[in-house]
């Protein structure tokens with residue numbers, strides 16, 4: 136497998152000139168990982184890269200993973216595995232679904248992913264060690280990639296974003312779900328850079344989740360706590376919780392695209408970008424350089440546009 140299966144040089148660093156920020160000397164850059172690929176976009180290639188290399192180097196027959204009916208991760212895994220030539224199984228939440236239930240599942244199936252539909256109860260066991268052992272016994276020599284690609288290898292891939300940043304960054308902002316992307320950014324960031332995370336889940340204990348992942352990654356409780364001192368959590372920008380959005384958020388997406396040619400999605404990146412702009416109003420950010428990591432997710436916008444009968448990306 137070619138390590139450069141997807142070309143990350145497409146992920147440019149876009150300078151965004153927000154007049155009221157520029158006036159205060161705040162420099163804002165967006166790392167456009169959404170441009171890496173239409174299906175394996177944003178943090179998806181970052182999280183899948185070392186998982187796929189593991190499939191190859193460990194001589195696995197293929198891989199299996201988990202996702203909901205509209206999962207970005209499921210689609211990205213199907214697309215990347217297709218390009219790498221690996222057989223892939225997707226376990227999907229919802230026994231009532233079929234390959235034709237929606238565009239995401241249809242495309243996964245077209246790309247060759249074998250879809251297995253699970254009851255919500257069975258899907259709830261997706262992180263249970265014994266349950267995974269049972270799947271591995273049935274699908275011998277298949278490599279397990281957890282939901283959202285949120286494992287150790289996913290974090291290592293996300294650390295690599297820093298290799299592509301060639302200017303000094305004081306603050307970095309990112310949307311948070313499983314925490315793999317934010318933990319990767321934290322592990323790779325320069326010491327003086329502050330990481331700001333914006334969880335999209337309501338009531339999410341970001342600190343505890345990140346601590347648990349880092350502790351396991353680093354084998355050291357103290358180092359995990361020390362690293363987390365460099366993190367600020369902004370929990371008030373979830374817009375009602377995962378998958379929820381408001382008219383205000385949709386209109387924010389339209390305005391952002393119109394002003395900066397920057398497409399955002401209502402599930403992750405718009406919430407984070409909105410939250411970041413609110414936070415940047417504070418004078419402590421004067422004369423600082425800010426990085427927003429665009430983690431992708433734009434493919435869901437088509438369905439949201441149809442559902443709400445509007446266009447998100449017009450000038």
Ligand SMILES: Cc1ncc(COP(=O)(O)O)c(C=O)c1O
Nearest residue numbers: 312313314315316403430431432
């Ligand atoms: C578009 C997008 N942004 C951000 C995230 C959050 O990343 P993580 O789950 O690694 O915290 C996800 C989920 O993977 C996502 O699909």
